[in-house]
Amino acid sequence: MGGRTGEWGWTRVVAVAFAALLLAVADGSGGGAAAQKPPRKITLQAKKYDWLPATVQIKVGETVELTLESLDVPHGLLCRELGIPATTFEKGKPAKVTFTAQEPGSFRFKCSKYCGSKHREMIGSIVVVP
Numbered sequence: 046m047g048g049r050t051g052e053w054g055w056t057r058v059v060a061v062a063f064a065a066l067l068l069a070v071a072d073g074s075g076g077g078a079a080a081q082k083p084p085r086k087i088t089l090q091a092k093k094y095d096w097l098p099a100t101v102q103i104k105v106g107e108t109v110e111l112t113l114e115s116l117d118v119p120h121g122l123l124c125r126e127l128g129i130p131a132t133t134f135e136k137g138k139p140a141k142v143t144f145t146a147q148e149p150g151s152f153r154f155k156c157s158k159y160c161g162s163k164h165r166e167m168i169g170s171i172v173v174v175p
């Protein structure tokens with residue numbers, strides 16, 4: 046008897062999992078259509094002790110793909126307010142980060158990889174306009 050109950054329970058688990066899978070697939074195709082708009086690509090270069098450009102302007106809701114290039118030593122990008130984790134990159138080995146700004150404002154980002162005496166002054170900003 047106990048075994049039978051167990052079998053039934055298993056069948057239900059499978060049925061629920063299958064239903065969840067169908068829902069996930071349905072959701073995925075819908076989201077895919079919405080996400081088809083390609084991200085805006087911006088190249089951000091770093092050199093001791095500047096960001097080029099120092100200010101990046103984007104729009105709320107816009108998905109942006111930043112390509113991070115170093116012109117000299119290894120640097121890093123960090124912008125907690127926009128959810129960009131510390132990402133290091135070096136000359137000849139660019140890194141990419143993708144993010145979507147959810148609200149307008151001016152957000153400062155900094156170098157997250159010690160690169161010399163004025164490392165702390167290596168600050169730029171991402172301006173998100175409505």
Ligand SMILES: [Cu+2]
Pocket residue numbers: 091119120121156157158159160164167
């Ligand atoms: Cu740096």
